[in-house]
Every structure is written in structure tokens, then in C-alpha cells.
């Protein structure tokens with residue numbers, strides 16, 4: 020791989036319990052190329068979210084990064100000031116969370132969210148921010164963007180809100196989007212639409228995406244490469260086609276068999292938009 024956009028090496032995260040540190044994420048190593056969709060899959064509680072939070076320097080209280088290195092476009096993310104982190108989050112790396120309602124403030128309009136975010140990152144002035152907001156809302160497939168700007172989150176469906184969080188992320192033109200279970204809280208139709216939207220984002224903007232899910236079907240639909248996590252560690256890592264065709268680790272096989280037994284179709288979509296069956 021040329022210089023990766025994101026390089027995570029031997030990442031370790033632990034939780035402080037009384038006077039002990041209990042490991043949560045252990046020796047995690049992976050790289051994401053520019054324009055690549057990298058899937059991180061594993062059962063609930065295996066440490067996926069804490070991995071993203073460590074990358075974004077947003078670990079909750081009591082959780083500590085105890086080791087490893089993280090580089091973005093060749094630059095170490097160690098020893099950044101809090102101001103530099105604020106700039107980096109949004110400008111370079113954006114987070115899309117499971118529940119769009121928790122990413123948005125209930126008492127602010129959609130327009131306010133855009134203006135606030137874009138102004139905070141010094142991208143633009145208020146008038147231009149609203150124009151950009153309309154442009155990005157339209158780009159993520161939301162009709163009547165002008166009206167949406169004056170609406171509040173509670174007036175909109177989960178699928179629409181998730182599109183809006185993608186639009187807000189995109190408006191900041193990040194190099195990397197971290198999407199942590201972006202479809203888990205959505206109905207089946209909205210799930211497919213959001214996954215297709217992320218594929219389109221990568222195609223159109225060349226954005227790299229770290230896609231996190233407990234659902235192998237979600238990963239199979241989008242990811243170029245996959246890392247399978249169990250108990251805080253990566254147990255298998257391979258290009259998606261290879262991993263789905265020839266799983267090497269028993270846990271990957273277990274996940275694949277569980278997926279097959281509920282017999283849901285999943286499609287892989289290439290960078291060129293073509294789609295093929297993954298199973």
C-alpha cells in the first residue's frame with residue numbers, strides 16, 4: 020500500500036477499574052488507504068466503538084489509551100493540543116454514529132447545525148453556510164432542502180436524520196468518515212439507502228470510510244477490506260472478497276454461517292459502482 024490515510028499500530032485501550040487497568044482493545048493494527056472502505060466487524064462489546072473513540076481521541080472517562088500509534092496521512096496524532104484535535108475532528112475525520120438523534124441537538128434546526136459546524140471550522144460565513152447546507156442536503160438525496168433547514172430533528176424520520184448527519188460530515192470535506200453502526204437504528208429500507216449513500220460518497224468524493232458493524236451483511240455490502248474483531252483483538256484481516264470466500268479463522272466462519280442461516284442477501288459494491296454477490 021502507498022502511504023495509508025490512516026495507520027493504526029498496536030493500539031491498546033484499557034478501562035480503569037479501582038487500581039487496575041483491564042484491557043479492552045489489544046494490539047490492534049490496520050491501515051486504511053485513500054478512498055478505501057475498511058470494515059471492522061465483531062460481536063457487541065468486542066471493542067469496536069472504543070477503537071473509533073481512541074482514533075478520534077474521544078475516549079470516555081475511565082477509558083485510557085495505553086499503547087500504540089496512530090498516523091493520519093503520515094502524521095502522528097500523538098501530542099496534539101485540544102485545539103488541534105478540535106480542528107482535526109470534522110476537518111479531517113468525521114464521525115457518523117448509530118443514533119442520528121444523539122448526534123443532533125433537539126432544540127436546533129437542521130440549518131443551525133450546518134451553520135454552527137461550518138462556522139466552527141472556519142469554512143465559511145453564515146450565508147454561504149446555508150447555501151452549502153442546501154447543496155449537501157440535495158447531494159445526499161433529500162428533497163426540499165430549503166424547507167429542511169428550518170425543521171427540527173424531531174420532525175424528521177431516522178433515515179432522513181442519518182442522511183443529514185452524512186451531509187453535515189460531507190460539508191466539512193473530511194478525508195476519513197468513521198461510521199459506527201450507521202444503519203443499526205434504521206428500518207430495512209433506510210439501512211440500504213444509507214449504505215448506498217456511503218458507497219456513493221466514496222465514489223464521488225474519494226473519502227475513506229471506516230465502517231463499523233456487528234453485521235457481516237452490512238460489511239459485505241460495502242467494504243474493500245475487512246478486519247474481524249473478537250475480545251478486543253483482530254483475529255482475521257483480509258480483502259473482503261478473500262475473507263468471504265475463504266475465511267481462515269473459526270470465529271469469522273461462525274459469523275458467516277450465522278449470516279447465511281438467516282439468509283439475508285448482501286451485495287458488494289465496487290468503487291466503480293458495479294455490484295456483485297458476496298456470498
Ligand SMILES: Nc1ncnc2c1ncn2[C@@H]1O[C@H](COP(=O)(O)OP(=O)(O)OP(=O)(O)O)[C@@H](O)[C@H]1O
Pocket residue numbers: 034043061062063064065066067068069070079080081082200233
Ligand atoms: N464508558 C465505559 N466505561 C467502562 N467500560 C466501557 C465503557 N464503554 C464501553 N465499555 C466496555 O468496553 C468494552 C468494549 O465496548 P465497545 O462499545 O467498544 O464495544 P462494541 O464492539 O462497539 O459493541 P457495541 O456495538 O455493543 O457498542 C465492552 O466490554 C464495554 O462494556
